[in-house]
Amino acid sequence: MLIDSHCHFDFEPFCDDPGYYLALSHQAGVEKIVIPAVGQRNWQAVRELAERFPGLYFGLGLHPLFSAEHDANALAQLESELAAEVGLREKKHSHCVAVGECGLDFAIADADQDQQISVFAAQLQLANRFELPVIMHCRKAFPELLRVLRQNTPIAGGVYHGFSGSYQQATQLIDLGIKIGVGGTITYRRANKTRNTIAALPLDALLLETDAPDMPVAGFQGEPNRPDRLVNVLHELAAIRTESEQIIKQVTSLTTAELFRIQV
Numbered sequence: 001m002l003i004d005s006h007c008h009f010d011f012e013p014f015c016d017d018p019g020y021y022l023a024l025s026h027q028a029g030v031e032k033i034v035i036p037a038v039g040q041r042n043w044q045a046v047r048e049l050a051e052r053f054p055g056l057y058f059g060l061g062l063h064p065l066f067s068a069e070h071d072a073n074a075l076a077q078l079e080s081e082l083a084a085e086v087g088l089r090e091k092k093h094s095h096c097v098a099v100g101e102c103g104l105d106f107a108i109a110d111a112d113q114d115q116q117i118s119v120f121a122a123q124l125q126l127a128n129r130f131e132l133p134v135i136m137h138c139r140k141a142f143p144e145l146l147r148v149l150r151q152n153t154p155i156a157g158g159v160y161h162g163f164s165g166s167y168q169q170a171t172q173l174i175d176l177g178i179k180i181g182v183g184g185t186i187t188y189r190r191a192n193k194t195r196n197t198i199a200a201l202p203l204d205a206l207l208l209e210t211d212a213p214d215m216p217v218a219g220f221q222g223e224p225n226r227p228d229r230l231v232n233v234l235h236e237l238a239a240i241r242t243e244s245e246q247i248i249k250q251v252t253s254l255t256t257a258e259l260f261r262i263q264v
């Protein structure tokens with residue numbers, strides 16, 4: 001069994017025919033998908049998907065790329081939604097497994113860095129209050145992300161999704177209990193630094209993800225990525241590491257299930 005730890009399954013093309021894309025995923029052995037939300041506008045959509053289809057789980061969060069869409073009440077609303085989900089979870093009626101997607105994105109033109117940092121820190125604090133793991137996004141803001149993380153270390157852990165970076169950066173995250181999300185980047189031979197880093201990290205620090213419909217895997221550039229292509233990431237990970245594909249599949253699935261407290 002494989003778990004896609006990061007797929008925007010409420011986005012196009014999936015929302016047009018989720019049953020079809022789930023069937024493709026199941027055929028490929030991808031039986032569970034964690035869907036991070038980007039803002040208030042899609043919290044309801046991710047919740048409805050998880051209620052409708054077995055094997056789907058979601059996070060609730062405020063993604064820095066969509067900060068223009070977050071209104072002044074966004075954090076207060078997030079707090080009350082998370083409180084409601086955690087209450088339901090105690091009765092096993094919630095598939096909300098994380099706070100996210102949140103983080104820092106200083107690659108955006110005119111990014112309001114202070115605002116991003118305060119919204120991210122607030123979400124880390126909510127994650128700790130509700131004892132949920134965090135799903136993090138980061139572009140061109142690694143030192144700042146690390147600083148905010150050290151001030152608000154997630155007690156239920158988290159994942160740095162779509163990792164591409166150095167061994168030192170990865171170990172700094174792992175030391176804080178953060179897992180490393182491995183996606184389509186490693187399927188490109190030119191991504192040497194990331195491939196070498198991922199090959200050298202402890203296997204139990206890694207989660208598999210597609211970030212579909214983003215981050216197409218090699219050979220499928222120019223078309224929307226899909227959760228069934230998680231197997232391409234798995235194949236490539238097996239090619240660059242010493243363990244067998246079977247072991248990598250077992251360990252990464254278990255790590256993902258444990259982080260998000262998903263029953264397998």
Ligand SMILES: [Zn+2]
Nearest residue numbers: 006036101211
């Ligand atoms: Zn994402």
